[in-house]
Amino acid sequence: MRDISRSGFRDHPSAEMLFVVSAIKRGVSLYSYQEEFFLRTMSLEDCIAHAASIGALGIEVIPEQSMTGHPHIPDDQIAQWRAWMEQYGTTTSATDLFLDTKRHRDRWLSHEEQVASVRSDIDLAVRLGAPVIRAIINTPPEVMRDAAPYARDNGVRLLLEVHAPFHYSHPWILEHLEVMHAEGGVGLGLMPDMGTFVERFPRVVSDRALREGGRKDLVDYIVDLYDDHGDTHALMDIVHYRGGGPVEMGLARQATHFIYRDPAEMLPHMDLIGHVQAKFYEMVDDTTEYSIPYDRIIPVFEQGGFSGYLSSEYEGNRHIEDAFEVDSREEVRRQHAMFATLLGEKPSTDSKA
Amino acid sequence: MRDISRSGFRDHPSAEMLFVVSAIKRGVSLYSYQEEFFLRTMSLEDCIAHAASIGALGIEVIPEQSMTGHPHIPDDQIAQWRAWMEQYGTTTSATDLFLDTKRHRDRWLSHEEQVASVRSDIDLAVRLGAPVIRAIINTPPEVMRDAAPYARDNGVRLLLEVHAPFHYSHPWILEHLEVMHAEGGVGLGLMPDMGTFVERFPRVVSDRALREGGRKDLVDYIVDLYDDHGDTHALMDIVHYRGGGPVEMGLARQATHFIYRDPAEMLPHMDLIGHVQAKFYEMVDDTTEYSIPYDRIIPVFEQGGFSGYLSSEYEGNRHIEDAFEVDSREEVRRQHAMFATLLGEKPSTDSKA
Amino acid sequence: MYDKHILIEDSLHSSDGDRTHASVEVRMPYYRGLGLSMVEGVDLVVDGRPIPADATTFTVRGTTYPITGLAEVLDDRWEMGEPARIDFDAATPLGPGEHTVTAVVRLRISYMPVPGGGRDTKTLTLA
Amino acid sequence: MYDKHILIEDSLHSSDGDRTHASVEVRMPYYRGLGLSMVEGVDLVVDGRPIPADATTFTVRGTTYPITGLAEVLDDRWEMGEPARIDFDAATPLGPGEHTVTAVVRLRISYMPVPGGGRDTKTLTLA
Numbered sequence: 001m002r003d004i005s006r007s008g009f010r011d012h013p014s015a016e017m018l019f020v021v022s023a024i025k026r027g028v029s030l031y032s033y034q035e036e037f038f039l040r041t042m043s044l045e046d047c048i049a050h051a052a053s054i055g056a057l058g059i060e061v062i063p064e065q066s067m068t069g070h071p072h073i074p075d076d077q078i079a080q081w082r083a084w085m086e087q088y089g090t091t092t093s094a095t096d097l098f099l100d101t102k103r104h105r106d107r108w109l110s111h112e113e114q115v116a117s118v119r120s121d122i123d124l125a126v127r128l129g130a131p132v133i134r135a136i137i138n139t140p141p142e143v144m145r146d147a148a149p150y151a152r153d154n155g156v157r158l159l160l161e162v163h164a165p166f167h168y169s170h171p172w173i174l175e176h177l178e179v180m181h182a183e184g185g186v187g188l189g190l191m192p193d194m195g196t197f198v199e200r201f202p203r204v205v206s207d208r209a210l211r212e213g214g215r216k217d218l219v220d221y222i223v224d225l226y227d228d229h230g231d232t233h234a235l236m237d238i239v240h241y242r243g244g245g246p247v248e249m250g251l252a253r254q255a256t257h258f259i260y261r262d263p264a265e266m267l268p269h270m271d272l273i274g275h276v277q278a279k280f281y282e283m284v285d286d287t288t289e290y291s292i293p294y295d296r297i298i299p300v301f302e303q304g305g306f307s308g309y310l311s312s313e314y315e316g317n318r319h320i321e322d323a324f325e326v327d328s329r330e331e332v333r334r335q336h337a338m339f340a341t342l343l344g345e346k347p348s349t350d351s352k353a
Numbered sequence: 354m355r356d357i358s359r360s361g362f363r364d365h366p367s368a369e370m371l372f373v374v375s376a377i378k379r380g381v382s383l384y385s386y387q388e389e390f391f392l393r394t395m396s397l398e399d400c401i402a403h404a405a406s407i408g409a410l411g412i413e414v415i416p417e418q419s420m421t422g423h424p425h426i427p428d429d430q431i432a433q434w435r436a437w438m439e440q441y442g443t444t445t446s447a448t449d450l451f452l453d454t455k456r457h458r459d460r461w462l463s464h465e466e467q468v469a470s471v472r473s474d475i476d477l478a479v480r481l482g483a484p485v486i487r488a489i490i491n492t493p494p495e496v497m498r499d500a501a502p503y504a505r506d507n508g509v510r511l512l513l514e515v516h517a518p519f520h521y522s523h524p525w526i527l528e529h530l531e532v533m534h535a536e537g538g539v540g541l542g543l544m545p546d547m548g549t550f551v552e553r554f555p556r557v558v559s560d561r562a563l564r565e566g567g568r569k570d571l572v573d574y575i576v577d578l579y580d581d582h583g584d585t586h587a588l589m590d591i592v593h594y595r596g597g598g599p600v601e602m603g604l605a606r607q608a609t610h611f612i613y614r615d616p617a618e619m620l621p622h623m624d625l626i627g628h629v630q631a632k633f634y635e636m637v638d639d640t641t642e643y644s645i646p647y648d649r650i651i652p653v654f655e656q657g658g659f660s661g662y663l664s665s666e667y668e669g670n671r672h673i674e675d676a677f678e679v680d681s682r683e684e685v686r687r688q689h690a691m692f693a694t695l696l697g698e699k700p701s702t703d704s705k706a
Numbered sequence: 707m708y709d710k711h712i713l714i715e716d717s718l719h720s721s722d723g724d725r726t727h728a729s730v731e732v733r734m735p736y737y738r739g740l741g742l743s744m745v746e747g748v749d750l751v752v753d754g755r756p757i758p759a760d761a762t763t764f765t766v767r768g769t770t771y772p773i774t775g776l777a778e779v780l781d782d783r784w785e786m787g788e789p790a791r792i793d794f795d796a797a798t799p800l801g802p803g804e805h806t807v808t809a810v811v812r813l814r815i816s817y818m819p820v821p822g823g824g825r826d827t828k829t830l831t832l833a
Numbered sequence: 834m835y836d837k838h839i840l841i842e843d844s845l846h847s848s849d850g851d852r853t854h855a856s857v858e859v860r861m862p863y864y865r866g867l868g869l870s871m872v873e874g875v876d877l878v879v880d881g882r883p884i885p886a887d888a889t890t891f892t893v894r895g896t897t898y899p900i901t902g903l904a905e906v907l908d909d910r911w912e913m914g915e916p917a918r919i920d921f922d923a924a925t926p927l928g929p930g931e932h933t934v935t936a937v938v939r940l941r942i943s944y945m946p947v948p949g950g951g952r953d954t955k956t957l958t959l960a
């Protein structure tokens with residue numbers, strides 16, 4: 001049940017209805033459980049079961065992470081995966097491909113080899129039952145173009161992950177958009193990573209710099225400048241001018257890789273958007289991500305008529321792992337509590353509403 | 354005589370007058386002759402004489418370049434300098450200070466030491482008869498603030514060089530502006546470097562990358578993206594995704610350090626502007642710098658009522674030195690031919706007028 | 707990422723009687739598996755002494771490769787979280803008890819312009 | 834900048850009879866002079882053999898400093914375009930005729946976040 005009073009969904013065609021259930025679906029990328037999966041404290045089945053238990057029924061998988069033998073993953077692993085999907089009532093929402101252009105020490109992968117690599121990952125997506133594939137940001141537009149027919153023939157769609165610091169008017173993305181429009185948007189599309197909407201500097205990142213001995217004044221300076229959405233172009237220079245060392249310079253470098261753009265910039269591209277990576281750094285509670293304003297992002301997807309998956313990507317693990325126990329399950333659970341509220345699945349738990 | 358038909362000086366209070374002579378003065382920073390001075394093919398006197406010969410009567414000097422023994426430059430060198438100014442009818446337009454915060458290998462210069470360094474350079478400016486001093490971009494705002502009284506007491510003004518990639522709405526400059534406004538703009542001010550108005554990618558830079566074996570397609574990509582004023586934020590990433598090596602990555606890095614801003618952004622700050630570093634990369638002929646649109650920059654200074662020096666800073670030397678003989682005199686001469694035309698000193702030599 | 711999990715506790719073993727051959731187990735500090743040709747090296751420092759790369763081998767799932775030959779291996783992988791055994795020759799016999807071991811894993815990650823990998827130092831007890 | 838002008842032509846001289854001591858002149862690749870405490874080093878490679886820093890001295894205007902001691906020199910400068918003489922001990926006597934010399938000048942420039950300086954390689958004839 002959506003609480004209209006705080007949703008701000010005025011432009012949505014169904015805004016007048018009180019008990020609308022969103023067309024947007026919830027899912028999890030198993031990237032989110034990487035800490036526990038690496039340490040073997042969660043099995044692959046545990047990851048799937050956890051997602052299912054919180055109603056996140058679309059499972060995004062990085063085959064090179066969750067399975068072995070890529071790209072020739074044995075049939076028994078594929079069969080097991082499909083059996084789990086059946087058993088837990090889940091579905092493969094997406095697979096993530098990498099493009100190892102530096103596979104050979106002494107030469108770059110040729111264009112033909114790059115296209116072949118993508119085709120191989122298309123085969124794998126088909127075996128796993130995924131309708132869309134995350135194409136990593138370093139995939140060149142011409143490789144997307146030449147892999148598109150094979151994707152179409154196999155009934156899947158290659159979606160370029162729009163990852164910070166790229167955005168929808170960046171030259172690299174503009175080149176990709178040109179290729180996608182020429183292709184017709186059948187075999188190609190976009191997979192926005194919500195890391196392009198980092199409105200507040202993630203405190204898990206600045207807190208770590210402080211733990212590593214970073215100067216409080218410079219850490220504050222970097223965070224404040226970022227939060228004011230100031231020009232980070234020469235931030236490393238400034239921190240250097242103020243006598244910053246490796247920790248402070250490293251934090252400044254990270255600040256130049258975060259970006260905040262208006263989520264509405266996605267609207268003109270909504271037809272190309274087939275899946276969303278719901279990046280997050282820290283769930284403060286069941287309603288709020290510290291950095292990324294999902295309460296203003298989700299209305300944009302509603303307005304655009306998006307009906308794919310919001311797929312959790314928990315990224316805080318690596319920023320707290322030095323000092324804290326990572327609890328990926330709790331972080332993912334909280335994000336989905338927030339999603340359920342924002343999508344109108346249940347009443348808001350926000351007492352301030 | 355100004356050719357009104359092409360000057361576009363409509364907003365200038367004297368635009369109706371046909372034979373107005375601009376209040377803006379011409380000068381040269383001896384930085385421009387660095388190649389010949391380094392190689393001892395021009396003496397210090399030769400540099401001054403050349404500037405005077407082309408009517409550039411304001412001489413900006415980097416004491417650490419043109420003289421020896423900084424900061425305790427011997428009296429005889431100072432006396433000789435003043436004698437040359439007299440002899441050639443020139444004047445010391447500015448001195449340039451550096452702030453060696455890393456003077457000690459194992460520690461940063463303290464705030465007090467930084468202020469003392471600036472005060473010492475103020476003393477030197479007074480000895481050389483300079484009314485303004487270039488404060489290098491890494492000078493912190495609080496050092497400017499605490500050195501300002503000494504500048505005022507000595508009748509000189511410390512001008513922060515606004516150097517690319519900084520600009521007038523950049524956080525670092527905003528902090529400086531706050532200090533300048535609090536100080537009243539008597540002892541402090543700005544020295545814009547025209548390198549913030551690089552509209553076209555300098556071909557001397559891209560040509561060198563080609564000489565060093567850079568891939569033509571990537572060099573063209575970088576130049577075109579820059580010339581379209583596309584977002585250079587992740588340009589190095591793109592060049593990397595396309596298989597660029599050290600030469601192409603180096604060119605991409607340089608592209609992120611060039612910026613083009615609207616020259617009109619200087620207008621609100623005109624009262625603070627005491628001197629202008631007229632950076633240039635390549636004079637195509639007597640009328641045109643390849644990258645920087647002086648024909649649209651000078652009207653902004655006219656409109657703002659600027660009456661200080663346009664001080665040549667030839668920067669092309671280091672980009673052609675590998676393959677060509679540097680002829681600093683000819684480059685400076687051409688820039689001043691252009692200035693004379695744009696300032697209305699003589700009829701336009703532009704046949705397309 | 708995963709830096710503190712590279713060296714596996716209790717994994718330091720000597721593999722012969724005179725204790726000049728030993729092994730330690732390491733995990734790759736990365737969130738997916740990688741083809742071995744993209745593993746640029748696993749450098750060990752034992753009690754302050756760097757172990758030369760050519761005195762080191764790399765073993766996954768029973769197959770052993772010289773560390774210096776990994777660049778040529780296009781048909782095998784180091785999987786996510788998978789322990790690899792690094793066998794090495796110590797210049798002098800390793801005594802029983804505690805040893806300070808540093809492992810530096812160097813990776814070639816295609817989407818990163820800078821080298822990938824990580825570093826871990828632990829005090830391990832020779833079993 | 835100025836990289837190709839670092840090593841001065843015709844400046845390689847041997848300073849003793851057995852040709853194990855020699856000197857070469859270098860200029861600083863920078864557009865202003867600099868206090869010597871900011872000269873991090875002048876590294877020489879002669880005929881492919883690196884000369885150890887502690888076998889090298891630095892001389893300007895008649896005053897000689899050990900290269901390894903420049904960081905402490907707060908009252909002298911290397912001026913713009915000024916030749917400095919680098920004296921060094923060669924491990925083996927330098928024969929008459931041509932030698933390949935590389936000079937790497939390393940500078941600490943306060944406004945730059947990365948190391949400054951430059952590198953030059955020339956074939957110089959021992960006088």
Ligand SMILES: [Mn+2]
Nearest residue numbers: 161193277313
């Ligand atoms: Mn992502």
Ligand SMILES: [Mn+2]
Nearest residue numbers: 514546630666
């Ligand atoms: Mn300048």
